[in-house]
Amino acid sequence: MNIDVENIEKGIKLFNEGNFFEAHETWEDKWRALEKSPEKYFMQGLIMIAVALHHYKRKNYTGTLRLLEKGMKLLRESKVPEMKLDIENFLKEIALFQGEFKSTRQGISEKEFPKIRIQ
DSSP states (O other): OOOOHHHHHHHHHHHHTTOHHHHHHHHHHHHHHSOSSHHHHHHHHHHHHHHHHHHHHTTOHHHHHHHHHHHHHHHHHOOOGGGOBOHHHHHHHHHHHHHHHHHHOSOOOGGGSOOOOBO
16 A cells, blocks of 8 residues: 555644645645555545535635545545445545534534544
């Protein structure tokens, strides 16, 4: 596998702290260096979710929905079991966040933002 696990874990820590832009930046440098592979698309999915939540915090709600959908699709399609991440639970949390957001279009508490967990 070509993914730098230390880089992924640093990005996860930033993501779970609500530092979505920084998580995206951490992952993006490594993502660019990857060749086309399930790992690359998986990383792209994580990056899109992070950027979506960054947009949400900045009240760019159109960008939020568009990137959530694209990121979720990539994560669903790019199973990377070596990552040891609880992606199924993460996708459920993202879907709940997305549903709540679509129904209210109001602010969601940051404590309710999805978290990435390592299995």
